Amino acid sequence: MSVKVRFAPSPTGRLHVGNVRTALVNWMFAKGQGGSFVLRIDDTDLARSTPEFEQGIEDDLTWLGLVWDERYNQSKRFDRYEEAAARLKAAGRLYACYDTSEELDRRRKVQLSRGLPPIYDRAALALTEAEKAAYEAEGRKPHWRFKLDGRRVAWEDLARGHAEVDTTSMSDPVLIREDGLFLYTLPSVVDDIDMAITHVIRGEDHVTNTGAQIEIFEALGGPTPAFAHMPLLVGADGQALSKRLGSLSIAEMRDQGYEPIAITSHLGRIGTSDPLEVGASIEALGAGFSFSKMGRSPARYDTADLDRLNAQALHGMDYATARPRLAELDADLGETFWNGVRGNLQKFRDIIEMAAIVRGPVTPVIEDPAFAAAALAVLPEMFDETLWPVWTAAVKEATGAKGKALFMPLRMMITGQAHGPDMATLAPMIGRERIVKRLGGETA
Ligand code: GLU
16 A cells, blocks of 8 residues: 655645644655655635635745645535535535524533533434424524544554544534534545545644544445644743644745754754754655654754754755855855855855855954054965965964954954954955955955
């Protein structure tokens, strides 16, 4: 059996780190086993779904390297859902309800006041045809509930181990709203069957759903896929991220300059026993993924870790990979430059500042003009890789300065900054003419 999974976002917002983690784990699991990854746009809610968000989802997944093998829109498959609903109705598993939300509320309150669980009482099952006709005549439209078997639904969860949901403790789920809208529950099952999905991988917030959906898979004649419910994301403070996810969109992270591989390495490895290091590629992450590495404790999403992985990705990036991006930023000063400065990058675009140190203009910071003059007097003619050791030895000899008192003023004069890349790499690239000007206090 070849593995086939799906990522099923609703196009009602941009992707955030929570749903990208779901997409990524699906992708890694499938690709690690030579399987396929389906992108399914859950857009049955036509009022809230937009083409812009749908495009945003595709753009974000593509940017991250999460390429899909097949792609569907639920909005193009309503005939399949109608057909499944008709079958469930015929089997007595989908029944019309006319209760208003006020009525349901009132009954829930009564149940709670009597210490009973607030489960739908199935009053609608007892309606006669005449009563239904009377409601229709009043202008009420039915919503449709799935009649649960009411039993222990059990499955072997790839992430949680043995899992059980007791559907007697649940209200019969509404599958179709009174305005005719198919809620996600039924279309999802119909699609998983039609598309031959072998594994449904999603967040632990769907566990209860799974109990009801397994009953629907069975009512429709299956097959029922395997399930994995991942522990949810928490922030660095250990608190659930769910409420803050809106501000953690992938689009924003891209604007902030994060590398896709840093994001995928972070989201793919938190909550697993793998070390939090940057992966060689997204394919390598997939090859190394296994649910057996995933613990049951929540996965900790920490921006400090992401920053570290981002820097790691840049520090190990070779020139061939960096080159087109350097060119795009007009910061391609050659391989020696890249290799010399990449270890100082936090974000790729920091390279612009590094290139500016070489090319100028730099406003030198000269605290001691006499020191600057002394350094200038012993500046070698030869500008090759030996420049820095030869020159600093000569400045030391001439001024008696050493250590920080020697190196810091030179750096400040030449780069205008207290910190930055290795001067031995930078100085020969800056070139004699500019260094002479900078030591003379001129912007160059
Ligand atoms: N559209 C659903 C959601 O985003 C899909 C859940 C699922 O994976 O089944 O919650």
